[in-house]
Amino acid sequence: MSEAISLIRYGQHPLAQRAREVMTRGNTRSTLFVDPAPPYAVRGSGCRVVDQFGAEVIDCNNNYTSLIHGHSIPEITQAVSGMLADGTAFGLPTESEVALAELLSERTGHERWRFSNSGTEAVMTAIRAARAYTGRDVLIRFEGSYHGTADSVVALDAPGVPAGVRSDLIVVPQADRVAFDAAVADAGDRLAAVLIDLMPNRAGLVPAEREFVQHIRQTTERVGALMIVDEVISLRLAPGGFASEYAITPDLITAGKIIGGGFPVGATAGRADVLAVFDPLAASNVGWGGTFSANPVTMTAGRIAMERFGVAETDQLNLRGDALRAALTRGGVAVTGFGSLMRLREAVDFTELWWAAYQRGVMLGTNGLLALSTAMGDADVSHIERAVIDAVDSVRERNNS
Template sequence: MTGVQVATNSGLFQEALHVLPGGNTRSTLFVPPSAPYAAVGDGAHVVDVDGHKVIDCNNNYTSLIHGHRFRPVLEKVHEIVEQGTSFGLPTESEIRLAEELSRRLPAAEQWRFVNSGTEAVMQAIRIARAHTGRDVIVRFAGSYHGTSDAVVDLTMPGIPRSVADSVVTLPVGDAEQFKAFVQERGREVAAVLIDLMPNRAGLKPADESFVALVREETKAHDALLIIDEVITFRSSFEGLQGVYGVEPDLTTLGKVIGGGFPVGAVGGKATVMGATNPALPGTIVWGGTFSANPVTMNAGLIALDYFQQEDIRELNAKGDALREGLLKAGVRCSGFGSLIRIFPDDMNTTWWGAYSEGLLFGTNGLIALSTAMDDATVEKILQCVINVSKF
């Protein structure tokens, strides 16, 4: 499948190389030889700067649950920006979004907002350490939890060797190794951090018995359980934790709860979240100039208002049908509901083949559906993926 790359960039890439390492800001958007540059999005589609139109199955890595230019969000944002974009005071909007999140995740009685999923995980780890008085964080190999030192591969450039003293990485799903570790060092553990369907690890749902074991052992050793739902919250009204029937001590969110704007959130029991209460002595100082800004809070609330139980069910049904069709055609894939991951032999060639045929998915094969997609659009996605997977 040689030479499938469509003409892109209109010279922008060469300009970008002078001021942006590699030509852009996000490593996840880089696809050799150079990624296309977006110009406009509308509903389920994106048009790049060269006028090439594609179905957007990336949706900014799962964030745009309603696709591009979702009218109710735009109308609310236009109203809000006329009143002010951010303040050195709290606003009512953060109360309302926190209330909605607690309605969906009853285990999370209180919330704090930040500007990304990375920040949410960073703060959840700090809360866990402050609450327990312990240092060790346990995470699972292959899972992505942002870009902070504690949650990336310890062999990556720029990570201090000292991080290894307080972060333990275990193989996901290995019950015996997990039990052996907590039996030996469980009383040192502040929290176990888990994604119930980690994208970077293949978007394969975690084993239910393993999740139950992690919850049981964290309770037994007075450690906290942090569930990272930055990507998976869209999977059900109560996120994947609702599907698994597991109640964490802390939950991290992002993506869909911002309505297309930068967002992150940490939620948990009031006794745990008290570690961030500024009215109490010795608590975590939590700033963030644009955290809980009214534009994001209102956009997120509107996006969730239009993503209720029935909306989630319908979108998941489209995803299930798409995944079933791909598997029937012999395309290797995994996932749950509206999230799908495909595994071509040559990702770069397949990505460009799909893009040239009018389909944009993640550079790692991630497909994230949006409510802007009708059945005909999903059928086009199916046929396109099948076509490019034949090469």
């Protein structure tokens, strides 16, 4: 990448200036902002993205883990393009959602599936289902985990969250068994569900302790509450989802990201009797719409993406991620994660680190996330390794000077 591309050049570019006139800080998604302004993507192919300056980078962000095969997959592009003349959304269900649900059910073992348009919606659906099924109100979740942007799953002191939300929530530290047991006792027979991400990105991609996860499963069964596992990011880590690595079967999971084939998607899955709360013919049912939920474009793209990501592909990508994480560790970089997902854990300015990696041809998540894709070959992973180690070293030197 040309050294002429500097931070100030991005900040002063006419597109960034136009964007700031109509959007706060020039973009819609808070997670994409880097100071003074992010580059703007023009096109992507395979594991690479080209920005408005023509700079080409290896994409280790992959739209925050959703592009499991990278960009512009010919098979998906051809299938979706062929659908456009027949319609992109209907006021009727289509066979495409049946086909994706069948594939995912067979892959994961979860009985029933309900699609939406984002991970946030999937989590909202799961929480509503748990409360409706149990007839209880209280949700226990864990500090530092990201479950979307609904009031019930963001920080209780976040601006705009009403105080009343707190009455039905208990937030405890991850892996703190004493605090968890105390929360369960405090909730008593009002506990509807426990929501957990087994490797939360915002908390550093540190896998949860096996004994703690199994304790949650045993506890929820004992007190008649449901266990919801957020698999929006972690579903890629094992054919049955990351929960299968812990030898547990949650009552509900939330999914998204890779199951949409590059299009907006979310899903809630799990026990048939729990998801029966949405049965429109039931005497008392939860009404839950969604204008673009299960649209045939997303469902078709998602089915093709998941067909291309079977057991062999999952294992191969995880091995590649394990090897990269080991190489970064040998290179002196602090990194955590599992399989194809990892987080840089350096005590440096992450804006500086993001730009340092970008200028070396690698695009990270703004929090130091790396998500590998099947589009990456050995040469790409070697480039990532060298670029990240060099970027970390350069930022350390600047921070220590």
